[in-house]
Amino acid sequence: MSFDARITRRSALVFAASLLLAGCAPAATDGSAPAGSMAGSAAVSDAGPAWEATLDAEAPFLNVKGQEGAAMPGDLWTQLDDGTIQVQVAGSSIPEPAVDRVDFADGVLTLTMAVPDENTPATMDLVLHQFMVKPVDKAEVKTVKLIRGSDEVELARGVVAPAVELAE
Structure with a gap:
């Protein structure tokens, strides 16, 4: 029995698609992020204090106020004690969402x-992403609106979901 090490077109296509779906893209040489990368932060200071939004994978999930149990899969927000606004958005894991x-x-x-970009590969899973939006001063937020493309929605207010301890 001999080993045949030829690469077929099919295996080359599968390998290339796997790399794309895994988020591997050629490095950008101009100092910008790769084409599929949306990670980072956004800040706007057109009028008033600058707000900064960063993706935080370690932040606790949010739950709809008044409901017990696990995190609710959806778009929610809450204002933390230090004035930071935590915004939870649901979306695919690749590419990660970013606040523009x-x-x-x-x-x-x-x-x-x-x-x-419409040519950016995307997964079809549903993942909760947590953004921490920090103001310069401790402003009181009454409502949070989320704009995705041409869709604009007012988010429900939530609370930090209680930590669930697993029985041993």
């Missing part, structure tokens, strides 16, 4: 999400 713009006026915080 943050606006705040009259108690309304508006997050405009970056729209990935």
